[in-house]
Amino acid sequence: MLSTTMYEAARQFGLALREARVVREYRAAVDRVESDGAAGAILTALRDVQGRVVLAQREGQPPVAADLNELRRCQDAVRASAPIMELLRSQNALKAYLPAISLEVSGVIGVDFAALAASDSC
């Protein structure tokens, strides 16, 4: 449980960060995909077929032809979807931007903040 001081510091940081251009663009891209039924359906179909292909590989089985065709169809649909491509672009921008922001925090505390903050995930 965070102390009030620490919670407020994190909240102020998050509030400032959400106004940064890269984060605003990412959030807008997420909103566009979520409000676009076709884009949502493409991503759902892609996740489903990816899951089946990965499962087959884990079980030492070759993926079935229908799944491979479906995977190619979904990948083509992703490339043709402007909202999804914009989301991917903004995700990449976010991945390039947040390390620099984290570095600012790390510089003050003297250790890698992102690594510490992710330490429960591995």
Add this chain to the structure above:
Amino acid sequence: MTNSSILSSTQPSPGRTGLDPGSRPDPDAEALVAATAFGMALRDSPEFTALAAARAALFDDPDAQAAIRAIGERERELRTEIMLGMLSDAAQAELEQLRAALYEQVAVTRYAEADQAVRALCVEAAAVVSDLIGADFAANARTGGCCG
């Protein structure tokens, strides 16, 4: 350098300070300022203070240092077997004994506890940030691999 360029080079950046009434603060610069303030809050937290004290105590404790050296030296000697997963039962038992001896040192357990508290603090604080920005801050901010 002209007078105006001298003036402009010595003026505080409006974006970083928000002091210029004629322009809106630059959100990107504000985010950097907020990151610094957040880092300072972390650095001044009881958890980071306790970790610094535990680290100092660990370095000052000759028994703890001896236990750290002992396991470090043995692991170096056995690194090939460890890497290949070919440790003998005897070597495995010896390493476990050395690790147990290490964690019998009060300075070591206090350091480990303080380190864990700092990690928990960072995880929780990052979760607050992640909720606000709508993305996993730690996952997106990491530059190395898992545990790297």
